[in-house]
Amino acid sequence: QQPVQSPQAVILREGEDAVINCSSSKALYSVHWYRQKHGEAPVFLMILLKGGEQKGHDKISASFNEKKQQSSLYLTASQLSYSGTYFCGTERDKLIFGTGTRLQVFP
């Protein structure tokens, strides 16, 4: 069963913050986050392993709550380049993705 992402879409002004959530019904080994721009391949952002770690990459960070099987992606002070569709991928016995969250950042 695919992980559930929320919200389905987000509209932001430059400089605003956003949170994208991802939850699974199964215990997970890891959570992946990718961003896909229109007409392009998904691009890797980060991987979080079980253990409740939090990772950061510039102004984008993520957390993984292993007990709740949930992960959140935090985008801080959004930039125009953050626009795209964000996918979480969850892995236990196979790596499957959610339905995506479309994020649009306007000037």
Add this chain to the structure above:
Amino acid sequence: DVKVTQSSRYLVKRTGEKVFLECVQDMDHENMFWYRQDPGLGLRLIYFSYDVKMKEKGDIPEGYSVSREKKERFSLILESASTNQTSMYLCASRSQPNNSPLHFGNGTRLTVT
């Protein structure tokens, strides 16, 4: 830089045809994957392979098969194409261990008429 190459960017086939989608990676990755992407449905896993001659079913394997005779190449086969297989197909690869990132190809947009 890792390169994952899908043989065709656009493909148009007729219903009932046998279709081959080819994917080649140049980084000696053990793991390879095939996903299909449809609006509102995200990326759905069709098949994956953890090593040469190995294959595992994903969430939507019906109507598809795969072949991995060489480490660098992972082929997706539509035995008898149907219109509901019209989609964007994405191939991806990664190295071991399983906490490595996926590298995606640019996709093949398949239209079955």
